[in-house]
Structure formats: C-alpha cells, structure tokens
Amino acid sequence: xxYALQQLINGVTLGMIYGLIAVGYTMVYGIIGxxxxxxxxxxxxxxxxxxxxxxxxxxxxxxSVPLALALTLVFAAGLAALYGWTVERVAYRPLRGSFxxxxxxxxxxxxxxxxxxxxxxxxxxxxPIEAVIPGGIQVMHxxxxxxxxxxxQIAIVVTTLIVLGIFTWxxxxxxxxxxxxxxxxxxxxxxxxxxxxxxxxxxxxxxGAALAxxxxxxxxxxxGVIDFYIGFIAGxxxxxxxxxxxxxxxxxxxxxxxxxxxxxxxxxxxxxxxYKDVAAFSILAIALIFLPTGILGRAEVEKV
Amino acid sequence: xxxxxxxxxxxxxxxxxLFGPMVGLVTTPTDHGxxxxxxxxxxxxxxxxxxxxxxxxVSRRARSRQEVVGRNRALAEALTRAGRFVAPALLVVxxxxxxxxSRYYVDLATLVLTYVMLGWGLNIVVGLAGLLDLGYVAFxxxxxxxxxxLAQTFDLGFWTCLPLAGILAxxxxxxxxxxxxxxxxxxLAIVTLAFGEIIRVVITNWVSLTGGPNGIVGIPRPTLFxxxxxxxxxxxxxxxxxGIEPATIQRVIFLYYxxxxxxxxTNWVSLRLxxxxxxxxxxxxxxxxxxxRSLGINVTNTKLTAFATGALFGGFAGAFFATRQAxxxxxxxxxxxxxxxxxxxxxxxxxxxxxVALAAVVxxxxxxxxxxxxxxxxxxxxxxxxxxxxxxxPLYRMLIFGLALVVMMVLRPRxxxxxxxxxxxxxxxxxxxxxxxxxxxx
Numbered sequence: 001x002x003y004a005l006q007q008l009i010n011g012v013t014l015g016m017i018y019g020l021i022a023v024g025y026t027m028v029y030g031i032i033g034x035x036x037x038x039x040x041x042x043x044x045x046x047x048x049x050x051x052x053x054x055x056x057x058x059x060x061x062x063x064s065v066p067l068a069l070a071l072t073l074v075f076a077a078g079l080a081a082l083y084g085w086t087v088e089r090v091a092y093r094p095l096r097g098s099f100x101x102x103x104x105x106x107x108x109x110x111x112x113x114x115x116x117x118x119x120x121x122x123x124x125x126x127x128p129i130e131a132v133i134p135g136g137i138q139v140m141h142x143x144x145x146x147x148x149x150x151x152x153q154i155a156i157v158v159t160t161l162i163v164l165g166i167f168t169w170x171x172x173x174x175x176x177x178x179x180x181x182x183x184x185x186x187x188x189x190x191x192x193x194x195x196x197x198x199x200x201x202x203x204x205x206x207x208g209a210a211l212a213x214x215x216x217x218x219x220x221x222x223x224g225v226i227d228f229y230i231g232f233i234a235g236x237x238x239x240x241x242x243x244x245x246x247x248x249x250x251x252x253x254x255x256x257x258x259x260x261x262x263x264x265x266x267x268x269x270x271x272x273x274x275y276k277d278v279a280a281f282s283i284l285a286i287a288l289i290f291l292p293t294g295i296l297g298r299a300e301v302e303k304v
Numbered sequence: 305x306x307x308x309x310x311x312x313x314x315x316x317x318x319x320x321x322l323f324g325p326m327v328g329l330v331t332t333p334t335d336h337g338x339x340x341x342x343x344x345x346x347x348x349x350x351x352x353x354x355x356x357x358x359x360x361x362v363s364r365r366a367r368s369r370q371e372v373v374g375r376n377r378a379l380a381e382a383l384t385r386a387g388r389f390v391a392p393a394l395l396v397v398x399x400x401x402x403x404x405x406s407r408y409y410v411d412l413a414t415l416v417l418t419y420v421m422l423g424w425g426l427n428i429v430v431g432l433a434g435l436l437d438l439g440y441v442a443f444x445x446x447x448x449x450x451x452x453x454l455a456q457t458f459d460l461g462f463w464t465c466l467p468l469a470g471i472l473a474x475x476x477x478x479x480x481x482x483x484x485x486x487x488x489x490x491x492l493a494i495v496t497l498a499f500g501e502i503i504r505v506v507i508t509n510w511v512s513l514t515g516g517p518n519g520i521v522g523i524p525r526p527t528l529f530x531x532x533x534x535x536x537x538x539x540x541x542x543x544x545x546x547g548i549e550p551a552t553i554q555r556v557i558f559l560y561y562x563x564x565x566x567x568x569x570t571n572w573v574s575l576r577l578x579x580x581x582x583x584x585x586x587x588x589x590x591x592x593x594x595x596x597r598s599l600g601i602n603v604t605n606t607k608l609t610a611f612a613t614g615a616l617f618g619g620f621a622g623a624f625f626a627t628r629q630a631x632x633x634x635x636x637x638x639x640x641x642x643x644x645x646x647x648x649x650x651x652x653x654x655x656x657x658x659x660v661a662l663a664a665v666v667x668x669x670x671x672x673x674x675x676x677x678x679x680x681x682x683x684x685x686x687x688x689x690x691x692x693x694x695x696x697x698p699l700y701r702m703l704i705f706g707l708a709l710v711v712m713m714v715l716r717p718r719x720x721x722x723x724x725x726x727x728x729x730x731x732x733x734x735x736x737x738x739x740x741x742x743x744x745x746x
Contacts, residue, residue, distance in 0.1 A: 109709025
C-alpha cells in the first residue's frame with residue numbers, strides 16, 4: 001500500500017512533465033495536422049537553457065531559490081519560444097499546403113539539427129546539477145516503508161498546474177485562444193473570416209515551445225541530469241500521451257501524460273525497469289487498436 | 305535594399321537570442337559542479353553568418369522570384385530527360401568501381417549501396433503502397449540478428465541464412481502489420497516508430513540471447529561457392545583456389561558485388577511487382593483507399609504484402625550488414641537509421657527508383673565526398689583553413705545532414721526526381737509530373 005502510494009506520487013510527477021510536452025504536440029496537430037517531430041528537442045533545448053540560466057544566476061550571486069527559479073523559468077520559456085517560432089518559420093511555414101510527407105521529413109530534419117546543434121555547442125557529456133530544492137516531507141509510514149513527498153515534487157506539480165491554468169485561460173478566454181480554436185476547427189474558413197492564420201499558427205508554436213521549456217526545467221530539477229538526447233524519448237512518450245488522450249484535445253493531452261507517467265512508473269516498480277519503454281509503447285499500440293481516437297478525441301469523419 | 309538590411313538585422317537579433325546562450329555560454333564540468341565558459345567569438349561568427357546569409361537570400365529573392373522558378377522548372381525537365389541515360393550510366397559506374405582498386409571508395413560505395421537497397425525496400429511500403437513506416441530499421445535489425453544468431457548457433461553459412469533472415473523479417477512485417485491495419489496516417493507512423501523502438505529495447509535488454517549492448521562479435525563472413533576469404537591461402541580459400549596472393553581487398557570487393565546484386569534484385573522485384581496485380585493494387589491503395597475497398601480489392605492482404613515485401617528486403621540488407629561488419633550491436637539500429645532511409649526515399653521522390661539511388665548517393669556519399677574534396681584542396685593549396693574544416697567535418701556530420709533535410713524539403717518537396725512513369729497507361733506510357741501522384745493516407 002505504502003509502496004503503491006509512493007509510486008503514485010512519482011507517477012503523477014512524471015506524468016505532469018509528459019503532459020506539458022504533450023500539450024505542444026496536440027495543439028500543433030490540432031491546427032495544422034502535422035507531427036511536430038522537433039518538439040521533443042525543443043523540450044531538450046529548454047532543459048539546457050534552464051541549466052545555463054541556473055548556472056548563470058548562481059555566478060551572478062542570486063541565492064534566493066524562488067527568485068532564481070522564477071527568473072530561470074521566464075528565461076528558458078522565453079528563449080525556447082523563440083526557438084519554436086524560428087523552427088516554424090524556417091522549416092514548416094514554407095511547406096504549408098505542400099505534400100503530406102514534406103513537413104514530416106522537414107520536422108525530422110529539424111529534430112536531428114537541434115539535437116546535433118546542442119551536442120556540438122554544449123558537448124555530448126551528461127550535465128549533472130545539485131538538487132536545487134532538497135528535502136521533503138514524510139507522508140506515511142507503514143511496514144518499515146516511508147512514503148516520501150519531496151518539495152521538488154510538490155513544486156513540479158504546483159508549477160505545472162499553475163502553468164496549465166494560465167494556458168487554459170489563454171485558450172478559453174482570450175481573443176488569441178478563440179482564433180486558435182477557430183483555426184483548429186477549419187483553417188480555411190478561419191482565414192476567410194479575417195483571422196491571421198499565419199500569426200495564430202506561429203503563436204501556437206511559441207506557446208507550445210514555452211510549455212515544453214517549462215517541462216524541460218521540471219525535468220532538470222527532478223532528475224538533476226540532462227544530455228542532448230533526452231528530447232527524443234521524452235518526445236515520443238509525450239506524443240504517445242497526446243495520442244492516448246485523443247490528439248487535438250488539450251485536456252486529453254494532460255490526461256494522457258498522466259496515464260503514461262503512471263504506467264511507466266508502476267511498470268518499473270512492479271515488473272522491470274529495462275522494459276518500461278516497451279510497456280508505454282505497447283499500451284499505445286493496444287490503445288490505438290481498440291480506441292483509435294484516444295480517450296477524449298473526436299472520431300474523424302471521412303468524406304468521399 | 306533598406307528593407308533587406310532591416311530584415312537581416314532582425315534575423316541577426318533573433319540569431320543572437322537563439323545562439324547567445326547556447327553557443328556563447330558553454331556548460332563545462334569542473335571539480336565542484338558545472339560552470340559556464342563564455343565563447344563570444346563563436347557567437348559573433350554564427351550571428352554574422354546569419355546576418356549575411358539572410359541578406360543574400362532576401363536580396364536574391366527581391367530580384368527575380370519568377371525567373372528562378374522558371375529556371376528551376378527548365379532544369380527539372382532537362383534532368384528528367386537526362387534521367388533516361390543516368391540510370392544505365394550509374395549501373396556501369398557501379399559495376400566498374402572496384403577496378404579502381406581503392407579500398408576507400410569500395411567501402412564507401414558498399415555503404416551507399418546498403419542504403420540504396422534499404423531505400424528501395426522502404427519505397428515499396430511508402431512509395432508504392434503509401435503506408436508511412438517510421439520503424440523500418442526494426443526489420444533491418446531482425447535480419448541482422450537473425451543471420452548472426454542462426455550462423456553462430458547452428459553453424460550455417462551466409463547463403464543459407466540470407467533467405468531465412470529475409471523470411472523472418474517478413475514474418476515480423478506481417479506481425480507488425482496485423483495490429484496497425486486499422487490505423488491511418490500519422491497514427492501508423494507513430495506506431496511503427498514505437499515498434500522500431502520496442503525491437504531495439506528488447507535487443508538491448510535480452511542479454512542472454514543477443515549479448516545486450518555489447519552486441520555479437522565474430523559473425524561469419526560469406527563464402528564464394530564454398531571458398532572462404534581467409535588469409536591463410538589454403539586450398540579451401542579463394543586465394544588458394546585461384547592461385548593468387550591472399551588480400552583483404554578481395555573480400556571487400558566480393559562484398560561489394562554481393563550488395564550490388566542484392567540491391568539490383570530489390571530493384572528488379574519492385575519493378576516487376578508494379579506490373580502485376582499485386583503492385584497495381586498497392587498503387588491503387590496509395591491513390592484512394594476507399595475506392596479500392598469499393599472496387600473489391602482486399603485491403604488487408606494488400607497492406608500486409610506490402611509490409612512483408614518491404615521487410616523482406618530490409619531483412620536481406622540486415623543480414624548483409626551483419627556479415628560485412630562481423631559485429632552488430634543495438635547502436636546500429638536507432639531511429640536515426642529509420643529517419644535516414646525514409647529521408648532517402650522522400651528526397652529521391654516517392655516511387656522513383658532512380659531518385660532513391662541518387663538520394664542515397666547524395667545523402668550518404670555526399671558528405672564523405674565533401675570531406676575528400678576539402679582535404680584534397682588543402683593538400684593542393686597547402687591551406688590550413690581547408691584542412692581544419694575537413695578535420696572538423698565529421699563532428700558536424702549529423703548537423704549538416706539535418707539542415708540538408710530541411711533545406712531540400714523546402715526547395716524540392718517532391719524530391720530530386722520530379723517525374724514518374726505510371727505503371728499502367730492507356731496507349732503510350734508517358735512521364736507524368738510527380739505532383740499528380742498521391743502520397744497515400746495509410
């Protein structure tokens with residue numbers, strides 16, 4: 001019981017990170033119907049930007065942890081948003097309305113580019129940092145097993161919920177969110193009704209990248225070690241989460257992220273750590289076969 | 305001009321934001337944790353490159369967009385006409401290549417031909433049947449490990465194992481095909497990607513069977529009608545039988561001809577299949593799945609055969625890879641391989657056999673040739689700069705590869721070869737524009 005509770009806590013923390021990345025995938029897919037393969041690598045770039053910011057702030061002598069984290073968050077999210085904007089502008093916009101495979105290949109190319117850019121500029125070795133928020137509280141004690149809830153996990157879950165709250169407000173209550181939803185429903189019609197679709201799509205990428213950077217900061221804080229390759233696996237899993245939740249659905253992405261996080265953690269705890277990725281991917285395949293539209297997705301009607 | 309300058313300044317500002325922290329501040333390990341190492345010159349160089357690059361692009365575009373489009377079209381048409389002679393010429397070059405006697409070029413050509421073969425194999429799945437497969441490397445891995453394990457466990461030779469490896473890979477193609485039959489489009493892509501990753505993770509962790517991350521060493525080499533290529537020169541070896549001096553180059557050249565034959569077999573089979581009912585069903589499926597169904601084509605069987613045939617050739621290529629390297633490990637079967645092969649197929653032009661071959665030469669051989677050219681220039685001119693660039697080039701290999709993918713897609717989204725020959729035509733078979741060919745939704 002205590003052991004399961006501990007896994008639940010860990011799974012939710014991990015799931016929050018996946019959910020934040022998955023939102024970026026699902027937004028882009030909802031609007032322009034393409035898999036943004038480079039999104040996982042934007043997440044990785046966000047983690048590196050966070051690392052650079054944390055190191056820079058400690059060199060500058062800012063020791064207050066909340067202030068440093070807030071500044072890091074703004075710095076990483078802002079610059080990652082710039083990365084997202086640039087990737088869209090350079091690799092996807094010229095291919096809008098092109099053939100189906102062209103944006104996909106371009107996205108794969110961008111993903112390879114970002115990965116190797118970071119490898120060349122920051123080095124291939126893993127980057128460890130010390131725990132920024134050490135300690136935690138003991139929730140429960142049973143049969144000699146103590147359930148730990150670290151401050152870090154609380155911080156991750158709370159930050160994610162705040163960010164997702166802001167994001168939900170943005171999508172449901174602002175003119176920008178309305179244009180985004182309009183573009184998602186019908187891009188051509190939206191542009192006929194005077195919505196600047198290019199701008200809306202750009203902003204979608206910007207917001208997605210900023211969320212991915214927040215996830216990158218969380219990942220860095222939680223695991224304390226990053227390298228240039230983390231984007232690929234995390235990206236594939238987040239995409240899995242988006243598909244599982246129903247691609248195009250924003251609450252679905254967070255739900256899918258939580259599910260994938262829980263599956264991964266429980267599988268590692270009760271079966272084997274080595275095959276945790278296999279478990280996540282197998283669930284994806286099984287889910288798609290029996291539930292092709294995901295949990296919260298809409299069925300696609302095909303007109304002949 | 306003023307607008308171009310402003311545009312370039314804006315680009316430089318964006319570049320400063322992008323590269324300022326990532327290039328300008330390097331995280332370097334020290335005794336007590338990481339620290340930041342400033343690198344202002346590199347940042348300035350990158351930002352300046354972006355500035356002048358953007359200036360060049362914008363001023364060129366302002367001059368004559370229409371003219372450039374027209375010139376590109378004329379070039380494409382000329383290339384299409386020349387295409388008729390390119391294929392035979394390439395074949396002659398490929399057959400004649402080992403007579404240069406250069407081990408370096410034969411090795412490079414063997415690598416290129418492996419990718420040509422993989423490209424042609426994947427072309428059946430993606431180009432003909434229109435099923436987007438992002439996990440093709442799984443079949444390559446199955447073929448390689450099948451050969452390595454069969455050869456080592458049962459002491460079988462390469463030529464016995466080659467068909468077995470292909471059949472096993474095809475079987476995996478069918479096993480993968482069944483669950484994904486109902487999926488369309490990007491869902492199919494992501495499930496095949498996941499399948500490729502599953503295979504790799506299993507290979508990495510099933511240590512008792514596959515040796516895990518250490519891989520399998522000492523995979524037997526192929527024989528020529530029972531004659532081995534060992535160095536002792538005894539009667540059972542090629543050198544001993546023909547009475548020549550034993551040398552490694554003989555085996556290298558033999559392997560080269562093996563992969564050339566295998567690649568040509570792949571090409572021949574896919575060309576023949578396209579004229580048969582099965583191949584026509586594949587292409588019909590790519591054009592319109594709903595129409596196929598309503599005309600009574602068995603979509604299930606059609607998709608499964610496409611997967612199996614593609615996987616079969618992937619398996620052959622994998623077995624060849626294992627025997628050539630004599631060592632395999634999970635590192636050789638990452639997603640990057642799948643992406644490379646898919647990129648070759650799409651860059652070449654989906655469904656174009658010649659395009660795939662050209663794209664493989666450009667993508668795999670291009671960078672090596674660039675490096676060769678640079679070091680040759682460095683030797684000729686005694687320039688340290690060129691030598692430096694040539695030495696650094698391997699570091700930036702994948703970076704250039706990724707950028708090349710983006711640039712080529714933006715410039716030529718339908719691939720290098722822009723014409724397609726229809727498999728079936730009423731009257732004369734004429735080349736048609738690639739734009740008229742669908743890319744499938746499966």
